[in-house]
Amino acid sequence: MNNRVLSLVLSRLLIALITLVIVSFAVFFATTLLPGDTATILLGQAATPEAVEGLRKAMHLDDPAIFRFLRWIVGLLQGDLGTSYANEMPVADLIGGRFINTLQLAGVTALFSVPIALTLGITAAMLRGSLYDRAVTVLTIGVISVPEFMIATSAVLIFAVYLKWLPALSFANEVTSLTELLRIYAMPVITLTFVISAQMIRMTRAAVIETLNTPYVEMALLKGASRPRIVFRHALPNALGPIVNAVALSLSYLLGGVIIVETIFNYPGIAKLMVDAVATRDLPLIQSCAMIFCLGYLLLITAADIIAILSNPRLR
Amino acid sequence: MTMTNSETKADRISGTRLGYRFNIIGMVGLSVILFWALIAIFAPLIIPYPVGEIVDLDYFGPMSRDFWLGSDYLGRDMLSRILMGARYTVGISLAAVTIACFSGVMLGMFAAVAGGWLDTVLSRFLDALNSIPSKLFGLVVVAAVGSSIPVLILTLSVIYIPGAYRFARALAVNINAMDFITVARIRGESTLYLIRSEILPNIVGPVLADLGIRFVFIVLLLSGLSFLGLGVQPPYADWGALVRENIGGLPFGAPAVMAPSFAIASLTISVNLLIDNLPKKIRDRSE
């Protein structure tokens, strides 16, 4: 039995790995398609033909693309993300702190939004058809229908400019206490919660309702089980797979999808870093950021799959 | 019982006679969608002022008899801009969602029917595509080839093909396991026939619902991309761009920023309502 799980998990990991290889291939070649000659951009005003030629040689830009790709991949595997074109710092140093910022924001948002979304989704499913259920449904539809920059800007205006409860920026302040931390993360987290919760609520509700329609739930009802018991002991464990999947998909948004929130709250995460990198044509930085996003996505999805496998006794 | 009364009333409203049951919420959704579709088609004929013309010396003007929805940050008539914006938002999103769903569904059905390594390769490839954050993907594409309507449409479609593919493949795999597919296979039918005549008719319902949800996502992504500065060429603007360019009016509650937001919300909410309340074919067995 355990062998079976192991082989399933391994096959999921293998699939993720294959996808990652495809992704790295795509990322590398897509970025090299960006217009502008790297050497010319780097040299700027000093871009004499000889200098460009020299630099191209030095950077192996004239090598066939596949060699450059392999060199890049080998570097990545050794933990060498390359050197930024824009300021000649190691890409790893540039990403480091900001990646932690991104993870922090994502973490706080996840801690906040996942319980809320699951609670709303599950309770709505429990009280299917009730006024509460309808209210939740309408709310989620309403929330996913508003562009996030509207939510963010409105939140800033209300909470920061008028009420002055919360700071308008999320990083300008030094964090000294927990309340300070909460204050600082409040608005981006609220905004992101709005953005990612709706989908989680919908999926959770649908998954729970689906299991509520199964014979074993009817069976539990016929044993005299109470509603909460039916939902938490019988429906939920079996809806775990799709719910975890929905959560993983929503959380993956917190890596690269938060660009608008990062922009509005001036939060220095990696999404903004990548936008900067695109503007400065900083290929090593673009590639590394893109790889981080894809890797994050794959990790989340794969983790969700593995959780689903482990939570299912039939596969265990 | 009172139940019976309300039932008959509902029957009367929703016109059961067509053989479909369609509740009032779904009809409201459909009406709003049709409204915007008509606006999109006839916008040039009904706009009160030319879209690019500055007609109000003030900016972020309030609602008035001359300017029903006030004026924008340059003093242009907001009503005209929103009516024309419907063309871009509805048009681009519709084109993108059509391309995305068509390609995604075709590929998904093909993968399900073909199976084997073709299925694996396609699935991996589209998974990889899916892992790239959509807005950043949009930014890179626009940095690479510039922003124009075809580029926008294609970018949006490419972003949403993997989702449509996954969805359609999952459905098609289920259908593919059905005996009637086996029957058709051993009849000697071609893959194309299987896809077109046996699988497609059975997944078209959920696919249409999926298309609706994807449409909403595309509308929102389009406005997100507009926020990041990618969008249609001036003086025209899609709704997202209208919100973006007038966001300075938000502190004053200017109609210039509220109206396009409501337009987006009305469209997306309506599509959602319609999908959640699609007309159901009545299948009372009358034997």
Next chain:
Amino acid sequence: MVNLVEIRDLKVEATTDSGRRVEIINGVSFDIAEGEIVALIGESGSGKTTIALTLMGHARPGCRISGGSVSVAGKDMVTLSEKQRARVRGTEVTYVPQSAAAAFNPATTIMDQVIEVTRIHGIMSSDEARARAVDLFRALSLPEPETIGRRYPHQVSGGQLQRLSAAMALIGDPKLVIFDEPTTALDVTTQIEVLRAFKSVMKKGGIAGVYVSHDLAVVAQIADRIVVLKGGETKEIGTTEEILNGAKHPYTRELLAAFEPKPRGAAGAAESGPAPLLEIENLIAGYGQVQADGLPLVRAVEHVSLKVEKGRNLGIIGESGCGKSTLARTIAGILPAAVGKIVFDGKELGRSARERSRDELREMQIVFQYADTALNPAKSVEDILARPLTFYHGMNAKARSARIDELLDMVRLPRNLRHRRPGELSGGQKQRVNFARALAADPKLILCDEITSALDTVVAAAVIDLLKELQRELGLSYIFISHDLSVVESICDEIVVMYGGRKVEEISPAKIKTPEHPYSQLLFSSVPRLDPTWLDGLEQDPELVRAYRQR
């Protein structure tokens, strides 16, 4: 005397797609005395399960108890509040579901689910409950009673699950147990075990029961009284004796008639020419990766050879998992054989359907068990039948239309049905359309894979009659795959018994009473008879049973 259960003028309403309300139970009344087992019998849609569930005050989503009273031990389940009902459920009235495999929560252990009732109602401590459960497991002759509770539902067989669900129903010491077709999904050899276990536990505890079934023979073994239902109405109520021997209502008689053996007429005997229509030699087929020896990992069919003469029918019988369906799929080319020869009408066929010519495909048709999945729900009957006509015969619209009428006539369906979709047809109608599609190809051989098992007895009998008739008219041959001996017996000229992927015996219907192979003996003797004493009087060699029972 006060009966345990008194149902009076029960009415249940269902809401249709159009929001219309229809009565699906139409004023049913009957009683159950203490310790009495009453069977509810009828075809699908007769309302038997619906009535049974009202005993717990439960109506499935979309349904509603709209009138009458259901009194259980003095409490009217109709008027109780949901909370009060919950208190009754699991303690006074319990439920054994039709498919235990679906009714067990796949995510928790069996023991947890069996003793859940005691937890919910706080009947006894966990340890007591566990001990009691083990006792019940033993009483229900479950293997490894001490440890079986630690397993997950997917880790035990269907027959065991069915008995475990009975344990689940009995643990709360109920006054009334509802059995909802508890053995329908089981193989005959397993069914005997389960029935015996149920019967002894119920009798020992003096527990009253409601036994819902469509199978009179099964019901005859366990019920004291029988309620015959049709279309939500009671047709006849009587003791088992009365119903079996002196049925008054025509519908009851119809049900009984379906059990009468209808042996195959001698029609097909003449035509055995020198060359058989189909000849299979040493076929091996299966699933999974191909091993080094060129054979698949899991072999479902091993070294099977058989012959079908022109105009004659071959029956293949066996229990689930014996490889009979795989054999049919291998013959049809759906699952290419790993080894072996298939010679059809003198020509050797390609192993995979793809390697066969269009005409070869046309001449051999297959009809599947579930018409629901075998018919494309998105297409009308007309479209379904038209496709083979276009595909094989290249007919134009007019010719097609005429031929569709003929085909519908042949399978005894009204012509105006052609515009309907499968979803709008009854089960029997669907199976007829399914069959008509095979006929549309003008085949020489039709593989019938369990085509009657999803149908009610009466309907199934009619379909069999139709097949016989068509064979006479069209000179067809059938390969008839079934787990139901009586069906095979009634239509086939030769019978092949399969077990574990192998052919164990080939016999003619005449010798069906005296099979030689021990498995055949076990199988044939396990088929329930319309005789209340059959189960009690049945003696099977326990060695044999252990050897051949599926898990």
Next chain:
Amino acid sequence: MNDKITNWTSSDDALVENAIRRGATRRELLQMMLAGGVALSAGGLVLGRASNAVAATPVSGGALKAAGWSSSTADTLDPAKASLSTDYVRCCSFYNRLTFLDKSGTPQMELAEAIESEDAKTWTVKLRSGVTFHDGKPLTADDVVFSLKRHLDPSVGSKVAKIAAQMTGFKAVDKQTVEITLANPNADLPTILSMHHFMIVADGTTDFSKGNGTGAFVREVFEPGVRSIGIKNKNYWKSGPNVDSFEYFAISDDSSRVNALLSGDIHLAATINPRSMRLVEAQGDGFVLSKTTSGNYTNLNIRMDLEPGSKRDFVEGMKYLVNREQIVKSALRGLGEIGNDQPVSPANFYHNGDLKPRAFDPEQAKFHFEKAGVLGQSIPVIASEAANSSIDMAMIIQASAAEIGLKLDVQRVPADGYWDNYWLKAPVHFGNINPRPTPDILFSLLYTSQAPWNESQYKSEKFDKMLIEARGSLDQEKRKAIYNEMQVMVANEAGTIIPAYISNVDAITAKLKGLEANPLGGQMGYAFAEYVWLEA
């Protein structure tokens, strides 16, 4: 992305380059410069309540936070590579220059005590004594030689390499004296040395991320693309700074920047959108707008060597078609002055006040377009956020054109790469030019036949001759007369339409005092940090 500063920098390279090239022979310019800033007449003024604050007494203490609008991972503390306003602000807070420009544009001594020359070719720089770097090392002549000389090293990649190339000899005469030899005489050297790139760094510095300078703040934190924090330099040789610390970062989103100011998160929001003014003003006394009108403008360029600009009448028509009043009112929200199609702004001494802006006259425009035969054609007009307000201007012109049947196809292109790919190249496009101190520089940069940035490909021998004549003239009145005429020529003959001169607006909290306008740009010429103070 709205990065006009990039352009600004490269403009400045050429500015000084031109000044060096041509100014070398001009004794009068040398005299003027030395006499005190006549040449730098780009006017600066502070409007609103901010001006009241100037007189007040500085208060010590407080943590100053300010936000610019543009920042990226390319942020640097290497003065030679500084290219964004963000970099300038940071460099100004960590380093000092030898000279700086005061609010009137006059070069003043900073690290230098005196800069003297007999012949404008060999210059002697006397350094202040007692100045130390943040790491404690005293400032010596070697540091100055190192700081200046490194611009000549191509591997440094200095943004002002070409300007620095004029400095051919560096000699540390003694610890406090440096001798700079120029290739040709140039009286502008003190002005050149006030450029942000010529900050003085410690001899031998290779890692500039530490920001080890002599400036008012000591680097505490520097994260490229994120933020920098400087702590008050206790050993600062000047008096000040007033604040204890200075944090600087960029908020690229315009409304976010304003909101951050309004919510009290920052004290200064640089270069806000004119439309945000109303919001700031609505907040009452708590906030102040600091406006600077220098000579910055966004112009529509029609290349006269390409279709359709090669048709004289098209250019003429376009000039009538531009509704300047509306552009100032709608696109700039009043933050600007109507321009008359020539680059010398009203703030400049040499501005020709008699040259009236072309009136908005669609009929005249139509007449010319008909003559040119362009009506009914679709003419691409390239605009970008890179050129400030150009998209809004383009739409205003587009709307006017539509009414008389001319179809202008406005193409909005990405801001990055705009200056390389579209500016000067497309037949009809927008540009953005930053203020220059003298008409001579403006004209030689933008309008002579050999001008490197001749946006409309304007060629006039007469114009070229007049420029040389004015340069050689000692008579200010005569020069003014010549410049006046040249302005008229540009307005009437060139293909550059300059509808307005744009003001810069920084929004500050009323607590922030001491902010003055400076001709080098907003935020007090980027050096505000060491001068301002926070009122309690």
